[in-house]
Amino acid sequence: QQQVKQSPQSLIVQKGGISIINCAYENTAFDYFPWYQQFPGKGPALLIAIRPDVSEKKEGRFTISFNKSAKQFSLHIMDSQPGDSATYFCAATDTGRRALTFGSGTRLQVQP
Amino acid sequence: GAGVSQSPSNKVTEKGKDVELRCDPISGHTALYWYRQSLGQGLEFLIYFQGNSAPDKSGLPSDRFSAERTGGSVSTLTIQRTQQEDSAVYLCASSLEGGGGRAQHFGDGTRLSIL
Numbered sequence: 534q535q536q537v538k539q540s541p542q543s544l545i546v547q548k549g550g551i552s553i554i555n556c557a558y559e560n561t562a563f564d565y566f567p568w569y570q571q572f573p574g575k576g577p578a579l580l581i582a583i584r585p586d587v588s589e590k591k592e593g594r595f596t597i598s599f600n601k602s603a604k605q606f607s608l609h610i611m612d613s614q615p616g617d618s619a620t621y622f623c624a625a626t627d628t629g630r631r632a633l634t635f636g637s638g639t640r641l642q643v644q645p
Numbered sequence: 646g647a648g649v650s651q652s653p654s655n656k657v658t659e660k661g662k663d664v665e666l667r668c669d670p671i672s673g674h675t676a677l678y679w680y681r682q683s684l685g686q687g688l689e690f691l692i693y694f695q696g697n698s699a700p701d702k703s704g705l706p707s708d709r710f711s712a713e714r715t716g717g718s719v720s721t722l723t724i725q726r727t728q729q730e731d732s733a734v735y736l737c738a739s740s741l742e743g744g745g746g747r748a749q750h751f752g753d754g755t756r757l758s759i760l
Contacts, residue, residue, distance in 0.1 A: 565747050576649070576736055576751035577688070622688060626747070632678065632690035632701060633749060 537625050539636025546643050552610040554639045556623035559604065563625040567633070568597065568608050571620045580621075581608070613643045647671065649752035651737050657758045658727060666722045666755045670739030677720050678740075678749060679712060680704075683733035691735075694720060695742065724757075732759045
């Protein structure tokens with residue numbers, strides 16, 4: 534029940550295109566859903582996060598869509614740039630536990 | 646401002662030796678977390694500190710792993726009698742507590758290699 538399933542494992546997008554990464558969870562106690570971006574040799578960096586009381590959150594080119602009934606959430610990267618090439622992780626946690634449960638990661642490559 | 650600082654950035658040691666990994670959280674962050682990142686297992690939670698106490702140690706993989714936090718700030722993760730399967734990147738994160746303080750901010754990790 535603690536799992537967060539992430540897909541796809543890897544993604545190639547042309548510059549200017551839209552990158553979409555999906556995650557699904559089982560634990561209905563999860564109440565905080567962040568996305569992290571990680572470059573090689575660096576720690577994960579918080580990108581954007583959402584709580585289940587909203588269905589969408591947008592920050593610049595990054596948007597989280599959240600579907601509470603389906604227990605799914607996704608990251609959309611608009612106008613993808615080569616500098617966005619990185620590994621992206623979705624995660625989830627709940628107030629009681631605090632520890633993040635991570636998805637398996639998506640390696641995004643944006644081709645110029 | 647300064648982010649989460651971890652040292653050393655790289656550590657190579659022989660099987661059976663003990664290692665200590667250090668984490669300096671963001672100033673004022675009362676919560677501190679250790680995670681492990683490996684190719685086979687992805688990102689795994691190890692332990693969570695609130696202040697100096699550890700209410701959640703559920704992710705520690707064996708009794709060879711221990712951690713402490715002193716003064717509500719610096720934390721040390723100790724691995725005794727290291728095994729090759731301990732090779733991984735050990736990541737530390739910190740967060741504010743209360744209000745909107747759920748965001749966990751990560752350091753760049755310690756890459757541990759067991760020969």
